[in-house]
Amino acid sequence: MNNIGLKDFWRQTYKTGSPIPVVISIQVCLFVLIYFLDLLFELKLISQSFLQPIVQQLSLPSNFSSFLAQPWSLISSNFVYVQLLTLIFDSLWLYWVGQIFFTFLNNRQFFFVYIASWLLSSSLYVGFGTLIPPPTSLHLMGGAHPLAAVLAAIVTLVPNYELRLLLFGTVKLKIVAIVYFALEFLFFTLGNRPAAISYFAVVLFGMAFTYALRSGMDWSTLFQKKQKRPAKMKVVVGNNIPTNRKHRYDLPNQDEIDAILDKISVSGYESLTHHEKETLFRASNSGDKVDG
Template sequence: MKENVLTSFIRDTYKTTSIIPYVITGQVVLFILLHIFDLITFSEKTSVDLYTIFYTESILPVSFREFLSQPWSLLTHPFIYTSLWNLLFDCLWLYWMGQLFLNLLHTRQFNSLFIGGTFVGAILFLILGFIPLLSTQPLYWHTTAFGLAAIISSLVVLVPNYEIRLLLLGNIKLKWIAAVYLGFQFAFLISTNKAAALSYLCIVFGGMLFMHQLQRGKDWSNFFIKKKRKLKVIRNNYENQKLSEQGYPNQQEIDQILDKISLKGYESLTLKEKELLFRASKKEN
């Protein structure tokens, strides 16, 4: 029996440990729901302003006192978008930059960096709200801009000279694309939301530091892995050797490839090294 197209699409899309499809789905679903409430409110089908209630209860307020009355906003704020273009823009950036990251490194590292950037940025935003100069007017935060900043800034450290082909502009190095993207985002925020701008800047440097430490052999995403007892070390070494024999690179080979990328750029890798890096990224998926 031929498989249903929708079933096949759902299986292929969500059969992954990457959070990318889940984040995009959540953003789209809540965007649609928010604007359904807007239509209901506009058509005066109800006296309750569902749009305003749903929106204000889901975004992250800069005031810690307001946050205590809606703590769930720490989880909901990355999925809230009011502009279709803003939603489309962020979803495309998340997909493109996410796929580039996953082609080079592990899903665990991507998930840790994206989630960490999103929520550490939100916490910094709340902390900066205590400074009167930064909260002179009612401010709020939503979207996944912090998480995207962490991913993009980390890729600048990993593969700064990686070229991306842009329509009408040709091949542009990632470092220049990132500089324009991050620069415009920061310039916009500093003029409208200083607490968010400073948080954004911290997350940019945090993403770069994450990748710098990874290149030095310190993987901060290992914090989320349970440490195995020493009794199992021999077994794990044997399994790593077996995986290497089956075509998967061991950790030493991965480190050597990452060092080469750091020194000479992604383009300096041979086809075999690119293949090994690709297999390594899929080994933990």
């Protein structure tokens, strides 16, 4: 029974195609590892503490020369946390925002927004930290920046999407996003100004992604695999013709999708009819394998 339970958990968590469980798992495992090594030091089982050296090596430095000495921090910094409450909050927030994102958009678009904003924020952080050196050595860690870009992208798409919060009742997504952005930006401004500049930039990037998407430009197609045309045409005789392939005329057109998104922006997702929800679902899950 336990074996079946673990298999179901693995399948439902990690085999859905969503990158969110993987990101959260890496962040949690790295947090546990860092503090496990620190616990060994506290118990006098090892002679020195590895907490500060590990965190410093894995987090992103604010100047270019230090970055050249630890280029892996461009990747590792997104997964490093030293405060438990921050880790819990960011993990839950990423999960909730991701669920809303996947309601309207697809995995490829999430990957693009998350990874592109991650690289953009890291580049700007190192760049501004080098041009305007802070008075003390600063490091960037955690996934707040790509999380902000994902939230900015989806709140630009459906600003009136309603959330039911325990203490506040029903609140529009745009209100939650504005409060969240303001608090995070204030926090970075007080303690790490290069991080504040890069944070503001990735929020704008997330918004720009959605504006471009609504105008017909999907930047995430950079991550799209090019389909190879078959060298020969295969002729099928008889009734054994596959029916599970999609033709482009079976999919909703862009005007119909834009009209549905406009309705969501004005009246919220709950105002959609069953047919409109089905249309939006088919459009977001159509993938890239469409026959011409």
